[in-house]
Amino acid sequence: MMKGEDSEEMEIDLGDSSDPEEFENGLEPQSLWKAQPSLEEEENIHTSTLVEISDTKPLINIRDPRGINDCLKVTFEDVIAEPVSVRSGDRVWIWSNALFEVSRVWIYRIVTVLLAIPMSVLSGFVFAILSCFHIWMIGPCIRCVRVGTHWLQSLWSILLDVIVGPFLRSAERCFGSFSIHLAKE
Template structure:
């Protein structure tokens, strides 16, 4: 793993759904308008508060949360490598004889009936 891209921090657009802009939260219809300075300062207040709070929260929480998620994904990888995948392989090996018996029974008993029904129904002609 290399260094993180400091410009493009969401290259897979994982969080497009949480992009919040002032215009997506507040909107005044034409019939109701506040004073221009209130609208402009509300915009500044919202964007600055959002930015500062986000930076403060990430400063406090990002490292511990990243540590926890690192542990979570490490546990998931370990589980898959050392338990889940070998279990699936064991299950596949164990069920293979049963699968073969099932195929033999279907081929011996069900397939002839289905072929016969197919032949019978293939003779039906539907006219308009």
């Protein structure tokens, strides 16, 4: 799977397909490992009556709407690749692919269980402090300075209009009649 493609359901049969006894009962061989579920299955997993009522439903289906973590869309083929000249056995390749995907998913889930709640509480605390500080301290201080220095803003505007403006207009008229012609010799 390439980085830009959508994930599709993919089954990898880790059994030996040459065994005739697997097909005697007419059923397909059971896959030992299954890749990411399809979109419909994932929605069914996360959808409940509580989630349908909740305002957080869009957060469950689209967890990175602004693409902040596009650099982390890593698949097995992005990390491990064998050239044509050196190849391992097919079973080794299939098992390493399966173990890579399973360990990546489960280790991420375990780490997020351990760290997600404390980090979200800490982040919420930091953003709450920053918001409170900005709303109750920085905003009013800036407003007071702007009210207190309104006379200075008016004086600066008058100085620019009376002194600098006429000087620049006269310089424009003086130098406006000059023209430069470039010629190759």
